[in-house]
Amino acid sequence: MFTHFTKEERAVHYPPDRRAFMALKPYMLLFFGVIIFGAIAAAWLQYLLMGLPEDPSLSFPAATATDAKDFPMWLNLSHWVNFFFLVLIIRSGLSILADHPRLYWNNGCAPETEWIRFTPIKVPKDKTWTAKEDARYISPIAGLPGYKHTIGIARTWHFLTVPFFVLNGVVFIFLLFYTHQWQRLVPVSWKIIPDSWNVFVHYATFHFPVEPNGFYHFNALQQLSYFAVVFILAPLAMLTGLAMSPAIENRFHWYPTLFGNRQSARSIHFMVMFSYVIFIIIHVALVAATGLTRNMNHIVLGTDNTTSVAGIYIGAGIIAFTILFCLLAHWLSWNKQRALQHADAAINGNLWRITLNRFKPKPYYKRADISPYFWPNGKAPSSEEWQKLAINNFKDYKLRIGGLVENPMELSLTELKNLGKEQNITMHHCIQGWSGIAEWGGIPISKIVELVKPYPSVTTVAFYSFGEGLYGGLYYDTNTLDNCLKPQSILAWEMNYDPLSLVHGAPLRLRVENQLGYKMVKWISSIEFVETYKTLGKGQGGKNEDDEYFNLLADT
Ligand SMILES: Nc1nc2c(c(=O)[nH]1)N[C@H]1C(S)=C(S)[C@@H](COP(=O)(O)O)O[C@H]1N2
Ligand SMILES: [Mo]
DSSP: OOOOOOHHHHHHHSOSOOOOOOEEOHHHHHHHHHHHHHHHHHHHHHHHHHOOOOOGGGGOOOOOTTSOOOOOHHHHHHHHHHHHHHHHHHHHHHHHHHHSOEEOSSTTOOTTOOSEESSSOOOOSSSOOOHHHHOOOOOTTTSSSOSSOOHHHHHHHHHHHHHHHHHHHHHHHHHHHHSSTHHHHSOOSTTHHHHHHHHHHHHHTTOOOOOOOTTTOOOHHHHHHHHHIIIIIHHHHHHHHHTTOHHHHTTOTHHHHTTSSHHHHHHHHHHHHHHHHHHHHHHHHHHHHTTHHHHHIIIIIOOOOSSOOHHHHHHHHHHHHHHHHHHHHHHHHHHOHHHHHHHHIIIIIHHHHHTGGGOOOOOOOOGGGOOSOOOOOSOOOOOHHHHHHHHTTTTTOEEEEEESBSSOEEEEHHHHHHHOOEEEEEEEEOTTSOEEEEEEEEEEHHHHHHHHOBOTTOOEEEEEEEEEOTTSSEEEEEEEHHHHTSTTOEEEEEETTEEOOTTTTTTOEEEOTTSOGGGSOSSEEEEEEESOGGGSTTSSSBHHHHHSOOOSSOOO
């Protein structure tokens, strides 16, 4: 089942240091502590001083003719479909998180400013420490894929399952309101809040409240938590997910600020996942504790049978199927990566191509927004050619521009600078999860296009680097000509008003602001105008697309 690793792969996927570690900033510990222990302490105080409050379930009105008194098949089906996709989404999400195991409230993601980290490593100050080096190993027991870790495949599972999760949710909500089933979940009176508190006081002080028959009624706290899971957590997960897209962020800057900023959207996305996990644990425990047989017959068979074990068996069968599917998913992730990548492209690639990829970036950030820290990524070139150029401050550098163009050219840095300059302050989004705001100065690619005159058949521009990819071989990536002509798409020689540093891509790097970071080739040696990306490298559109199964279009 486990696949063989080459030496380079082993270093990336199965590093010697695989310690699981977590560090939470004291202020966040205090925050969670106050909420959780504060609530429990208040419940005890009320109990000890005033006794147990009345159990609101005792005063339920008798069921009326319009009440929900069944579990229809669509509801049960959608519950289990939801469970299945949620498992895949959470597990692939954990793998994505492991690729940048830090969460922040600020856009710049400076080390030490994270409120939680899932790595024992403190970023060294005396040497370059790239975001790739900072990625962590995650066990396949927790994460999908885990073990043979590529964020490309983790994202493939995340994005492949999300449309089905959303579709299932939409159908569920529609049928919920089309029938009378909404009455199960949607509170109709604010009394739900004190009632839920009273139920909570029971649980917190180890008094089980009276168990209403869930076939007709949930207790107040149960109803409120189901309501929150469906109507708060799920939408919040989707909305914060969208807030992480570079195509959205650099066009509709106000959108991520609905959640604070891009990184707090990511933190909230994580907390939603965490809330789901806590919910699932408590939900399953209470389903078991309050009459497993009967409860399972409700949610599996839709009957109020108290003796038949059919519900338990079928439910266990669905859980076993989900586990088996996860095993299959691991096997696919380690052996059929290309097929997964293409399946994702067929669904999401096409979806983003006709939607998000049409947005044009707009200027927004000011000098004061520039991040004090900017994570570096990628392997600096080891080639003699580049090192010789670097020693001489790139005076002898010539950018080669060719391919399907009328006027192939070689341009020195001075010649490029004489063509003109545009300066933009933008937010960079790395696929791994970190971001950073910086100023970039350079020549708009549209200017180069005017000069070299690509043939009408050109759809794609390839950018080649002096540097290598993760497993060796020259780094390159392609962008659609269309994205290269968008506002703020430039070849930059300047970062934060200084010449581009060696670490960040000297002498020349790409900026295409509606895309993720890996599309923005650093240490550029040459540019080629082509008809299709398919004839380059392994034909997937770039080094990371070839080797790490990243997306061809990087709008999300
Ligand atoms: N040549 C080359 N360019 C590259 C990479 C690389 O590994 N090699 N990494 C990319 C990735 S994943 C990111 S996030 C950005 C990082 O740019 P920075 O180092 O300036 O932050 O560069 C991109 N360009
Ligand atoms: Mo990246």
